[in-house]
Amino acid sequence: MTTSANPGSPDWASRMQELRDAVPSPRRAELHRLADGARGVLHRLVQTSAPIELISEAADELEALAARFAEHPSSSIYEGFAEAANAGEPFAFFDHSPMLGKANPLAPPIELRLEGAQMVGIATFGAAYEGPPGCVHGGYVAAAFDEVLGSAQSLSGSPGMTAQLVVNYRSPTPLHTELRFVGTLDSVDGRKIRTSGQVWAGNVLCAEAEGLFISIDFLRFADLKARRAERQTRRAGGAAEG
Amino acid sequence: MTTSANPGSPDWASRMQELRDAVPSPRRAELHRLADGARGVLHRLVQTSAPIELISEAADELEALAARFAEHPSSSIYEGFAEAANAGEPFAFFDHSPMLGKANPLAPPIELRLEGAQMVGIATFGAAYEGPPGCVHGGYVAAAFDEVLGSAQSLSGSPGMTAQLVVNYRSPTPLHTELRFVGTLDSVDGRKIRTSGQVWAGNVLCAEAEGLFISIDFLRFADLKARRAERQTRRAGGAAEG
Numbered sequence: 001m002t003t004s005a006n007p008g009s010p011d012w013a014s015r016m017q018e019l020r021d022a023v024p025s026p027r028r029a030e031l032h033r034l035a036d037g038a039r040g041v042l043h044r045l046v047q048t049s050a051p052i053e054l055i056s057e058a059a060d061e062l063e064a065l066a067a068r069f070a071e072h073p074s075s076s077i078y079e080g081f082a083e084a085a086n087a088g089e090p091f092a093f094f095d096h097s098p099m100l101g102k103a104n105p106l107a108p109p110i111e112l113r114l115e116g117a118q119m120v121g122i123a124t125f126g127a128a129y130e131g132p133p134g135c136v137h138g139g140y141v142a143a144a145f146d147e148v149l150g151s152a153q154s155l156s157g158s159p160g161m162t163a164q165l166v167v168n169y170r171s172p173t174p175l176h177t178e179l180r181f182v183g184t185l186d187s188v189d190g191r192k193i194r195t196s197g198q199v200w201a202g203n204v205l206c207a208e209a210e211g212l213f214i215s216i217d218f219l220r221f222a223d224l225k226a227r228r229a230e231r232q233t234r235r236a237g238g239a240a241e242g
Numbered sequence: 243m244t245t246s247a248n249p250g251s252p253d254w255a256s257r258m259q260e261l262r263d264a265v266p267s268p269r270r271a272e273l274h275r276l277a278d279g280a281r282g283v284l285h286r287l288v289q290t291s292a293p294i295e296l297i298s299e300a301a302d303e304l305e306a307l308a309a310r311f312a313e314h315p316s317s318s319i320y321e322g323f324a325e326a327a328n329a330g331e332p333f334a335f336f337d338h339s340p341m342l343g344k345a346n347p348l349a350p351p352i353e354l355r356l357e358g359a360q361m362v363g364i365a366t367f368g369a370a371y372e373g374p375p376g377c378v379h380g381g382y383v384a385a386a387f388d389e390v391l392g393s394a395q396s397l398s399g400s401p402g403m404t405a406q407l408v409v410n411y412r413s414p415t416p417l418h419t420e421l422r423f424v425g426t427l428d429s430v431d432g433r434k435i436r437t438s439g440q441v442w443a444g445n446v447l448c449a450e451a452e453g454l455f456i457s458i459d460f461l462r463f464a465d466l467k468a469r470r471a472e473r474q475t476r477r478a479g480g481a482a483e484g
Contacts, residue, residue: 030297034287037304042280042347044311045273046338054314055272058307062279065300069286072296074369096288098371098379105284106348106370127316128348129340134470137340137402138392139385146381159412162380167407172466176473219405226378231418 016151016191017114019094028095031103038105043126047236099147110144110181119152121181125173134171141199142167144181149195149211150187152183156193160213163192173199173206183211191215243277245277258393259356261336270337273403280347294424317344352386352423354393363392363423367415377414378421383441383449384409386423391437391453398435402455405434415441415448433457 024032041058048055060237095103103107110123123144131137153160182204183197193213199206266274283300290297337345342352352365353385365386373379395402404479415421425439441448 027294027297030301031287031290034297034301034304037301037308038280038284038347040286040308041311042284044308044316045276045280046343046346047316048273048311048314049316050311050314052269052272054310055269055276058311059272059276059279061303061307062276062278062283066279066282066286068296069283069290069292069300071292072292074286074289074291095435096372098373099381101288104288104370104405105280130338131340132403133466134473135466137385138407139341139388139390142384142388142407142409143274143379143381146379146384150380161374162409162411164411165380165384165403165407165409167384168405169404172403174473191243211342224377231376233414 007236016094016112020111020113028103031095035101035103035105041128043128044140046128046130073191094217097147097154099144108144110147112148112230117184118149119154119155119183120182121148121151122178123181124178125175126196127175130175132172134177138173140168141169141173142209144199144210145183145207145209145211148181148183149197149209150194150213152185152197153193153211153213155185156188156215158188158191158193158215160193160215162211164209164210164212168208170205170207174201177201192208256356258336258354262353263353270345273337277345277347277349281368284347285370288370288372292429328398339389341386350386352389354390359397359426361390361397361425363390363393363425364420365423366420366433369415369417372417374414376417378417380409380411380415383415384410384451386421386441387425387439387449387451387453388424390425391439394427394437394439395435395453395455397427398430398457399432400433400435400457402433402435402457404453404457406452408452410450412447412449416443419443422446476483 010025045055045058061207078233093100095101095115097109098106099108100110100112101107108123109130110121112119112121114120125136125140129136129140131139142165146162149165149213150162178201180200181197182200183195186194186196188194191214193215195211195213197211199207250406282353283317287297287300289360318378335342337343340346342354343349344351349367350367350371352363354361354363356362363386367378367382371382373381384407387409388404392404410434420443422442424438424442428436428438430436433456435457437453437455439453
């Protein structure tokens with residue numbers, strides 16, 4: 001947590017804009033294309049009518065691919081942060097977040113940008129996120145709010161972790177539709193940072209949310225990192241989990 | 243929504259146990275293996291140290307695979323439901339949900355089971371779900387609660403959709419650790435169904451949640467399905483989104 005690219009650091013919002021507009025290195029660009037390829041597969045396979053032969057061949061291919069990646073150790077995105085200050089690669093958070101990450105197939109991804117004093121997240125959720133018919137699973141709507149409000153609270157200049165998230169669902173959130181999440185920093189009271197937000201599909205308000213964050217200090221993050229390192233040591237070999 | 247396998251239908255809880263214990267058909271088993279293969283790739287790629295050559299080759303392979311799946315139309319999981327009553331394949335929801343789905347790489351997946359009057363969800367979150375160092379992204383904790391409480395409310399016998407979800411984060415939720423989500427049906431007051439839950443990592447309480455659901459009738463779901471069909475017609479060709 002030594003680089004100004006960290007969410008929550010005082011200049012994060014402006015730094016984020018700068019990072020977002022940066023031309024990716026060839027390796028980052030290929031990681032984004034890899035994640036897009038994975039998205040292309042996963043959004044098609046969840047409801048596929050493909051014959052079992054294709055499904056089996058695809059499973060074989062993915063198992064082989066996973067084995068090839070297993071030969072290369074995975075670093076931590078937080079090691080990425082630590083290195084970033086020196087190496088000039090402070091993109092880890094934005095690439096790897098399970099909500100924002102262009103290089104993480106779990107992420108739609110949400111594209112964050114600052115509009116005036118508001119944090120805006122633009123996202124389109126594909127087929128695999130389906131909850132009610134044709135609609136985004138409500139849990140993923142909540143997950144997106146956590147990310148957008150978590151970014152809005154960083155405008156306070158104090159790093160914080162989510163203490164409470166409240167989501168009120170107003171109308172079903174459509175799949176395959178550009179959604180606009182808006183997050184606002186409402187107040188800072190000691191360590192308590194309050195935020196609120198909405199998600200819109202065009203002019204339709206789909207859900208509203210409130211997020212309470214408690215600012216933390218670097219020692220707290222250092223402690224989490226130390227415990228993470230301990231666990232990684234215990235899981236010797238470092239195989240990825242599914 | 244014509245089969246008793248639907249979440250929210252009166253006999254869903256017991257039916258779910260029965261479905262969970264059923265031996266999967268060969269096609270379902272291969273879809274599960276395919277999703278596991280995709281999980282193996284995605285949890286390794288988000289933090290990979292692999293050289294750009296492997297990343298590029300993998301991206302090519304996934305793009306080719308996506309193109310092969312694109313030749314086969316995707317059905318809706320809800321069409322799956324409608325067919326289920328006749329075809330005896332009422333597994334769509336449990337296979338395809340973005341939280342429970344064994345055949346959906348977005349899902350950890352959570353394994354649901356009924357223990358007495360409580361709905362219990364067991365899940366281990368892999369590398370790609372990382373938020374704080376070594377911990378599950380808080381948004382995905384919320385998403386998991388939405389699913390588990392959504393299942394707990396189905397014990398009321400009334401189908402319902404999430405109206406409000408409140409998550410209170412108590413301590414960081416570890417990655418790579420078996421988590422136990424517990425959901426309880428607290429009360430039914432007219433159409434309002436109240437639930438609450440906790441998530442534990444061993445003896446550590448990581449978060450608590452409350453979920454308010456409003457029971458809906460079949461017309462509401464039919465309306466969503468009709469609007470979904472309209473949108474699908476508009477997106478002629480049916481290409482999957484990323």
